Structures are given as structure tokens and as C-alpha cells.
Amino acid sequence: MASRIDVSIEHRGPEPEPAGKHPNTCPSCHSHYRDEELDESLWVCPQCGHHFSVRARRRVDQLADRGTFEEQDKDLRSADPLSFFDLRAYSERIAEAEMATGLGDALIAGAASIERRPCELAVMDFAFMGGSMGSAVGEKFARACERAAEKGVPLVCVTASGGARMQEGILSLMQLPKTVAAVDLLHQKPAAFVSVMTHPTTAGVLASFASLGDVIVAEPGALLAFTGPRVVQQTTREKLPDDFGLAESNARFGHVDAIVPRPELRPYLGRVLALFE
Amino acid sequence: MATESSEGTAEQLRLRERLARLRDLPLLRGVGVSGELARLQHQIDRIAEEPSADEVWRAVELARHQDRPYTLDYVERIFDDFIELHGDRSFADDAALVSGIGRFNGQTIALVGHQKGRDIRERTHRNFGMTYPEGYRKAMRVMELADRHRFPVITLVDTPGAYPGVVAEQHGQGGWIARSQLLMLRLGVPTVSCIIGEGGSGGAVAIAVADRVLMQENAIYSVISPEGCAAILWRDAGEAKKAAAAFKPDAAHCLELGVIDGVVPEPPGGAHENPDVAAALLGESLGIALDEVKKRDPAARRRERSEKFRRMGIFLE
Numbered sequence: 001m002a003s004r005i006d007v008s009i010e011h012r013g014p015e016p017e018p019a020g021k022h023p024n025t026c027p028s029c030h031s032h033y034r035d036e037e038l039d040e041s042l043w044v045c046p047q048c049g050h051h052f053s054v055r056a057r058r059r060v061d062q063l064a065d066r067g068t069f070e071e072q073d074k075d076l077r078s079a080d081p082l083s084f085f086d087l088r089a090y091s092e093r094i095a096e097a098e099m100a101t102g103l104g105d106a107l108i109a110g111a112a113s114i115e116r117r118p119c120e121l122a123v124m125d126f127a128f129m130g131g132s133m134g135s136a137v138g139e140k141f142a143r144a145c146e147r148a149a150e151k152g153v154p155l156v157c158v159t160a161s162g163g164a165r166m167q168e169g170i171l172s173l174m175q176l177p178k179t180v181a182a183v184d185l186l187h188q189k190p191a192a193f194v195s196v197m198t199h200p201t202t203a204g205v206l207a208s209f210a211s212l213g214d215v216i217v218a219e220p221g222a223l224l225a226f227t228g229p230r231v232v233q234q235t236t237r238e239k240l241p242d243d244f245g246l247a248e249s250n251a252r253f254g255h256v257d258a259i260v261p262r263p264e265l266r267p268y269l270g271r272v273l274a275l276f277e
Numbered sequence: 278m279a280t281e282s283s284e285g286t287a288e289q290l291r292l293r294e295r296l297a298r299l300r301d302l303p304l305l306r307g308v309g310v311s312g313e314l315a316r317l318q319h320q321i322d323r324i325a326e327e328p329s330a331d332e333v334w335r336a337v338e339l340a341r342h343q344d345r346p347y348t349l350d351y352v353e354r355i356f357d358d359f360i361e362l363h364g365d366r367s368f369a370d371d372a373a374l375v376s377g378i379g380r381f382n383g384q385t386i387a388l389v390g391h392q393k394g395r396d397i398r399e400r401t402h403r404n405f406g407m408t409y410p411e412g413y414r415k416a417m418r419v420m421e422l423a424d425r426h427r428f429p430v431i432t433l434v435d436t437p438g439a440y441p442g443v444v445a446e447q448h449g450q451g452g453w454i455a456r457s458q459l460l461m462l463r464l465g466v467p468t469v470s471c472i473i474g475e476g477g478s479g480g481a482v483a484i485a486v487a488d489r490v491l492m493q494e495n496a497i498y499s500v501i502s503p504e505g506c507a508a509i510l511w512r513d514a515g516e517a518k519k520a521a522a523a524f525k526p527d528a529a530h531c532l533e534l535g536v537i538d539g540v541v542p543e544p545p546g547g548a549h550e551n552p553d554v555a556a557a558l559l560g561e562s563l564g565i566a567l568d569e570v571k572k573r574d575p576a577a578r579r580r581e582r583s584e585k586f587r588r589m590g591i592f593l594e
Contacts, residue, residue: 075593079592174536177586208458235441242444
């Protein structure tokens with residue numbers, strides 16, 4: 001059946017936590033924390049350095065100078081162009097994700113400043129349908145590029161995504177060239193594009209705008225792969241290296257400029273933005 | 278060629294009806310290759326109906342048919358003096374993607390296309406049409422060559438997807454798919470792509486960011502394979518038919534959603550039933566599309582191409 005191997009852009013939900021495991025329990029060293037403790041440490045395990053997933057609004061708070069983030073396109077929402085129905089209706093899944101996350105879709109974007117350098121800031125949220133990219137995410141990203149190009153400021157984009165959103169069919173695949181065209185606008189201007197890849201950045205998002213940053217930064221331990229380890233293992237039966245697809249492997253093979261631990265990310269971005277001014 | 282001849286005329290009739298229902302077929306105009314098509318033209322105005330789940334699945338089967346013509350089958354029928362160009366100039370020659378220059382309607386063009394294999398040995402050699410990053414790099418250097426020499430670029434898409442292997446990841450599969458799209462957006466020369474079989478996800482769109490994107494009548498273009506979608510959403514790869522019906526990878530739907538610019542008709546029963554006619558129809562459609570985009574100057578072409586892809590998607594505001 002090799003001609004039917006599934007190599008597609010996939011979208012998985014959040015990694016299933018073992019039953020009964022609290023989201024604030026470190027999957028690496030099993031230490032447990034209160035929200036405030038993790039907020040304090042930027043959601044990095046104080047014990048072992050594991051980087052927890054960071055929700056989009058929290059990420060904005062971590063990176064943007066206090067009170068500078070002005071969100072745009074808040075009311076932009078996913079449609080259901082295919083009337084997609086699997087075991088449940090897509091429209092129902094969207095509504096549920098909105099309720100659960102308090103977000104309109106898997107990406108928020110707006111003007112901000114980082115270390116007093118003005119920029120456009122776009123941040124993805126893996127909790128919203130696995131951070132998958134449908135028309136709404138693609139559109140919001142493209143508009144962020146256009147605003148950055150218009151104002152002549154850099155774009156900083158923090159990705160966390162399983163890839164294209166299957167429920168929008170071929171239109172979600174078309175968000176790849178659409179977002180690439182938007183980055184091209186930045187390149188032509190030129191306005192700097194700093195791509196921050198966090199866990200996980202895979203499939204359609206890795207195969208489009210995320211890989212086109214002037215500077216590409218990764219968080220430690222993040223999975224950055226076109227095809228995730230499970231599908232590679234299943235389809236090729238290859239023995240996977242221990243660090244398959246991880247940020248560290250990507251750095252070794254030359255796909256990212258730097259691995260920056262979260263506590264150093266904001267000052268690092270400040271220095272990068274200053275050099276592009 | 279394998280056929281389901283028992284279904285015979287009824288089957289042909291059904292396919293013809295289906296073709297007639299493909300909405301708004303700009304490319305059928307001017308196509309005069311066979312008498313069949315003249316009759317089809319009268320039916321084009323009919324209101325399109327939603328293709329049924331069975332019809333969508335039929336396209337999936339035909340798109341993957343073992344006798345379906347592949348890129349090199351069309352190359353030998355459509356282009357003259359074709360010279361294949363090999364290698365990515367840095368690491369390897371990926372046999373899952375062929376490239377070269379040849380003559381088309383009297384003009385030199387560059388061609389890039391996925392290539393599957395027909396027997397087990399060739400299939401392995403061609404890696405089932407699944408490209409490594411080296412394949413996209415080869416495509417890119419040939420497209421750059423074409424841009425330098427003002428050769429129009431034609432791409433033929435036929436892949437289950439980019440290869441999902443360890444080495445492909447290490448060599449930067451995602452990044453090269455992204456950069457190939459970026460390069461296609463920047464080309465000044467006219468570009469036309471046609472999905473001739475499976476348009477599988479990122480591996481397909483990597484070489485399909487063109488001024489005009491066409492699809493053969495029985496090709497499919499999708500974000501994920503029906504089996505993959507079924508495995509994830511239905512938790513059962515056996516539900517592939519349901520998945521295909523839900524995400525609608527067929528040409529009629531792609532046209533309706535504004536993802537492609539035209540549908541290229543196939544001979545009754547599918548391209549494999551008569552590769553010569555299929556090639557003639559494809560060649561004619563490519564020619565019409567190319568003539569359209571040739572009229573624009575390079576800057577206008579680039580702008581319009583970018584704007585076309587920038588507009589894609591449906592959302593609420």
C-alpha cells in the first residue's frame with residue numbers, strides 16, 4: 001500500500017495527557033506547580049527546564065511590553081465552507097474551541113512593542129483545534145504581514161500548530177501559498193520577519209510561513225517537523241533518532257538560527273529587532 | 278489498459294454527464310480535439326449539481342489508477358526535443374520529480390513534474406512520486422533557469438505527498454516546500470500547473486503556485502489523503518470514502534472553491550483509457566492557459582499571481 005502512504009499535512013489535537021494527570025504537572029520530572037508559580041517562571045519547569053505549552057495571550061504578556069499589544073481582526077472567524085462533518089460537525093468543533101479557549105481562532109495578532117521596539121506580533125494557540133491553520137488563521141497572518149509592511153516594522157510570529165485544518169479541505173492547503181505570498185510582501189519591502197517556532201510547529205505551518213523568517217528561533221525541545229515521528233515510524237518503519245524532529249536536531253542540520261530558552265527570548269528578540277531598525 | 282468494459286456505454290454516459298456538470302469550464306472553449314467534446318460543449322451550461330460521494334470516490338480511484346498516464350507519458354506526447362535536466366546541484370538527483378526543457382507549440386519551455394513508477398522496480402526508483410527536499414531544489418534551480426532565459430514554466434503535479442522519512446526531515450522537507458512556493462510567486466515568466474493525478478498536500482502545492490492552475494477531470498487535490506483524514510477524524514482508515522466525500526478533493530469542488538482556474542477534460546472512462554487523447558486535451562488546455570498569461574508583462578503577472586493566492590480562503594467577519 002505504499003502508494004497510499006499518508007504523508008499529508010496533519011492536524012492532531014493536543015497530546016492526550018495520561019488520565020488523571022494535571023496540566024501543571026511537568027511531563028519530564030513530574031514536579032507539580034500552581035499557576036502562579038509557572039507564570040513566575042514563564043511556564044518553564046523550575047526543576048528540570050521543561051518548556052510547557054504557552055497559551056497565546058500568556059505568550060503576548062511574556063513578550064510584549066506591558067499594555068502595548070493592540071489586537072486586530074478580533075472578529076474574524078472561521079467559516080465552514082464545506083459543511084464538514086466527521087463524527088461531529090466542524091461548526092460545533094469551532095464553537096467548542098472558542099468556548100474553551102476564549103479565542104476567535106488559533107492565532108491572535110496586533111501591534112505591540114518588544115523591549116521598546118515597535119513590531120507586529122502574531123501568536124498561535126495550540127489549544128484551539130491543535131493550532132491548525134484554516135482560512136481564518138491564514139487571513140489573520142496575512143493581514144499582520146500587510147500591517148507590518150505598511151508601517152515598516154518587523155513581524156514577530158510565534159507558531160504552535162499541527163498543520164493545516166483538515167475540516168476546511170483544499171482551502172486550508174491554499175493557506176500555504178497565501179501566507180507565503182504575505183511573507184513575500186515583507187521580503188520585498190523589506191520588513192524583518194522573525195519566526196519563533198515553539199512546540200509543536202509541524203506540517204503545513206512549517207511548510208509555509210514559519211520556515212521563511214529572516215531569523216528563525218526555536219524553543220528548546222520543540223518538535224519542528226514536516227511529518228511527525230508517529231507517521232514517519234508507521235509509514236517507513238525506520239528507526240528514528242532519539243531527537244527526531246526536535247529543535248536541537250533542526251539546529252544541527254541548519255534549519256534554525258538559534259535555540260533560545262524562554263527566559264532569554266524577550267531580550268533576544270529585542271536585540272534582533274534593534275539590529276533591523 | 279484495464280477497463281470496466283462491462284459497464285460500457287452507461288459508464289461513459291455517466292462520466293460525460295458528470296463532465297457537463299463541472300461548473301464554468303473556461304478551458305473547454307476552443308478545445309476541438311475530438312468529436313466527443315463538441316457535444317459536451319452544449320452541455321456545459323447545465324447547472325452543476327453536487328457530485329455524490331460515489332462520484333468523488335470514483336475520482337480518487339481514477340486519480341490513482343495504475344495505468345493512468347504519468348508526467349513522462351505526457352512529456353513524450355506533448356513536447357518536442359525534450360531534454361531532461363538532472364540533479365539539484367548540491368546533493369542528489371531525486372527521481373520522484375523530473376525536470377527539463379523542451380519545445381511546446383514552437384517555443385522552449387521548462388517542465389517540472391512528479392513522476393511515479395509503473396512496475397515495482399520503477400515505483401521504488403521513483404519513490405512512488407514522493408519527493409525529497411532534493412527534488413524541490415531541483416525544481417527550483419530549473420525554474421530559476423527558466424526565469425533567466427524567459428522560458429514559460431509548466432508543472433505537472435502527481436504525488437501522494439512529500440516523502441515522510443527521517444532523512445527528508447533532516448534535509449529540511451518543510452523549509453524547501455515553503456521556499457519552492459516563494460520562488461514560484463517571484464517568477465516573472467508565465468507559469469501553468471496541472472494536477473494530473475494525485476495532488477497530495479504540501480508536496481503538491483510546492484510546485485503548483487502558478488498563474489493558472491488546472492486539474493484534469495479525474496484528478497484530486499487535497500490537504501490530506503482520504504485514508505489519513507479518516508484515520509485521524511474517524512479513527513479508522515477504512516472510512517476513507519466518507520472522508521473523501523467530506524473534504525471534497527475532486528475537480529468540480531476545487532473549481533467551485535476558487536482553488537483552480539479550469540478543468541481539463543479526459544477521454545471517456547479516464548485518461549488511462551486513451552493516453553493519446555488525454556495528452557492532446559492536456560496539451561491544448563496548457564496552450565490556451567499559457568497564451569492567456571503570456572499577454573501580461575512580468576510585473577503584472579507576479580502581482581496578479583500573488584493576489585490570486587492572497588485571496589484564497591473563506592472566513593467570516
